[in-house]
Amino acid sequence: MWCLLCVVICVPGCISTDGSGPDHLYSALAKTLCGGPVGRHMPTEKKKQQDRYPDKSPNKSLELLRECEEALRTRPARLHRAFSYQNLSGDLHQKTIRVMQWNILAQALGEGLDGFVRCPLEALNWSERKYLILEEILTYQPDILCLQEVDHYFDTFQPILARLGYQSTFCPKPCSPCLHLANNNGPDGCALFFRRERFELMGFTHLQLAATHLHTNQVAIVCTLRCRETRQMLCVAVTHLKARSGWEMLRSAQGLDLLSKLKTIVQETRRIGVDEKVSRMGVPLLVCGDFNAEPSEDVYRQFATSSLGLDSAYKQLSCDGETEPPYTTWKIRPSGESCNTLDYIWYSRQHLSVDAVLQFPTAEQIGPDRLPSYNYPSDHLSLVCDFSFCNSPE
Template sequence: MNSARRCSALLSQMSRGGSATRTPAAAAAHAGRGGASPRLNPSGAVGPVPAPACPMGGGSSSGGGRLFGTLARALNSTPMTQPVPYLEESPDHDLEGDLAEVDPHQLLRECEQALQRRPARPHRDLVRPVSTAPCSHDNGPLVRVLQWNILAQALGEGKDGFIRCPPEALNWHERKYLILEEILTYQPDILCLQEVDHYYDTFQPIMASLGYHGSFLAKPWSPCLDVEQNNGPDGCALFFRCSRFTLQASAHLRLSAMLLPTNQVAIVQTLQCQLTGRQLCVAVTHLKARSGWERLRSAQGADLLQSLRSITSQRSGPWGASSGPIPSIVCGDFNAVPSEDVYRRFSSSPLGLNSAYKLLSSDGQTEPAYTSWKVRPCGESCSTLDYIWYSQGALSVDRLLDIPTEEQIGPQRLPSYHYPSDHLSLLCDFSFREEPRRLM
């Protein structure tokens, strides 16, 4: 089956139950927007349009496990088995090795076709930090990392109570297209996700068909399981592009606090760049939510940092000599504002970590005003909770995806018809710094 037909077959599983026709005005906007300008509703006016009633969506997660059942069987010659959780070293099953890749551009076009009745994501620029000189790329091509809490479907519909978000905007039948559209638009080399409750029926087969290796680790007591007709527990997922990296080691961690296991997890993987041979340690996590749990978050962060120090402490250089710690990138929804202790732990860690999004500020020292902005019955919450930490001695930041303005986010806040999650995606292009020359 050729790439275009594979894309159509893949997305046909996602398209049952509803279709729409692009109006001439919308078609003109689509031709010129490049994925950036607002989609138009059928009358030609900019703004959200209620999603059509869809038998497989209906505002419920029910049937979510069936959406990609046929696709998963087609993509995988062996059954997808969930990895044994909470082992310090958990081998990842290589289910993607023999898959024929689909065309991401074709898949993106079909996502846009499915979303033609919704307003587009407002444009976000990739900007260069003020204090950073353009990268020469002498040490290899850029490594693009995307971090995102995508909002678990069961929580969005069943627990979170977003009082300004229309229920139709949370319909999984279309919301998943918005998530995929964002990923396909930026095509990261490394993708770190939290609140993933559709890993095996959606993200694993889709990302595998695009040439990514995936790993997933569920929370042991996921709140999704309290929601009727849930799609299983939510957890963290980490994907990397197989054409760029090879997996050298993988650790699935259940984070502890005061020596007691908690409900939060992390995936830590050591990758090797196929183009440069450089090693990179990547971690994804999601710390405890809610105010009043600051000490627990701090303890969880300390536990993760201790594991990272152990994992990155040694790497092999030429002739087996140690060449220093492995550079690290740590992505996650920390559920912590910059004034919290867990933030200070990471910024002062011996790993030499810096928060990439501070570099958007004029002084390079200030986090964005928000990465999450939502309205619940208890009130409005606008705060920075999500971070991309990196080893500033070994990695440099070339570009960052900017933060939407209040006007772009709109009065509904997050999520909405054009933002599928209550968290914004973060994206950073990294390059390796030149390694210091060593005496022979």
């Protein structure tokens, strides 16, 4: 049974001093415990909106971003990406919610299993790659951050992002492939972070996805949040479905299982509610993940036609508003080059509007050796969207 709980997730981090942990990264955070967002890139029309909500304490994020840049000074310039603004006529009194979805590439898999034949092992060195990952997060400053293939949650991401104002939870895969590799840092899994300043946690659950009533190795996290400003409820899920071709039916079954559980959670949240407004307006839903499925697969169609009323945010980049981007991951393995669209941010079109979408770099920007590389830490590109509530309870 899903219940609304007032839960504080605060798992102590394991800080190492051998150069593999986040000890150096803490130097920019040593004097303070709470953080605020760095200013985001936006046109003049949207700058007015940001000015209504000035950053309370951006220094720690800025200092850590500069520390990342210093650690990466010998690496080539990072990929330049711009936002495509979809809604410039929205309510400037309402602050948008920035959501980032990203498969960050588990360190153990990148070094020991994935076989990126055009990526030098030196480019995957964790002592620098962690700075590339953090730099990407700090650059876009999401309010909600959904990650997959996280195998450095306790010693890096949780403690560092907690000091920047994020609350989080982590759900490892029961039989993570990382555990079978040398020098692993434990199991990989999904992690969900959100800004404590923006949201209050009302409840959460960790799911082990099932197929034909049998548990699989894939997981999901579902959190119910309440916006501190508007008091609007928001349900957020992050997942990572089964990889590789030949497993389409399993992904389809996992998707149906997740959709069924999301329906139950949303209905229960709406039924219990915290006030009459939640019951009347419904609960918006965001589902982020690496689905390992092209738009032609059944699991994509299941989400697109679900009774939950979901739509894919990144279709906003297409001319007709109906086409997904040509790729969200691009890599070269011994079996050849693969360029696929596998990652999505699904949203409740009845309750949320897409205000901005981060564009993908071109093939020329990515380069002939594809991903990962010296200037990008993962084989998957991050997805970043700005959302706003269509209707405010106020």
